[in-house]
Amino acid sequence: xxxxxxxxxxxxxxxxxxxxxxxxxxxxxxxxxxxxxxxxxxxxxxxxxxxxxxxxxxxxxxxxxxxxxxxxxxxxxxxxxxxxxxxxxxxxxxxxxxxxxxxxxxxxxxxxxxxxxxxxxxxxxxxxxxxxxxxxxxxxxxxxxxxxxxxxx
Numbered sequence: 001x002x003x004x005x006x007x008x009x010x011x012x013x014x015x016x017x018x019x020x021x022x023x024x025x026x027x028x029x030x031x032x033x034x035x036x037x038x039x040x041x042x043x044x045x046x047x048x049x050x051x052x053x054x055x056x057x058x059x060x061x062x063x064x065x066x067x068x069x070x071x072x073x074x075x076x077x078x079x080x081x082x083x084x085x086x087x088x089x090x091x092x093x094x095x096x097x098x099x100x101x102x103x104x105x106x107x108x109x110x111x112x113x114x115x116x117x118x119x120x121x122x123x124x125x126x127x128x129x130x131x132x133x134x135x136x137x138x139x140x141x142x143x144x145x146x147x148x149x150x151x152x153x
Contacts, residue, residue: 027058071147087141099130
């Protein structure tokens, strides 16, 4: 069991986390740039459009860094990109489902902490749990699906 955990949480896991930090900074940087320097905050569609563009840019950074740096995937063509896209979509769906469940449970139990009201605490707790679930699912999906190692014959 210990060896299995060691092989799962190897250097690729650390690289994945570092790439995640970088693509988050890039994506959020794009959002801030579009909102505040380009002026999209002045339009009714601005925040949503900026979030979409920032997420796409961050995902592109994630794709290339994880493909070539983290997992050293040499597969050519569109298939790894399609698997990456499917993985991201599945992870987002799982995140939303888990976050919604955590939020509803937190409200039903009237959980609160740090001086927050029940709804604020539920929103923050569900965001944090959802983010952790997304990262975990995304690592597994990228390592074993999107950029899986080919078996040698």
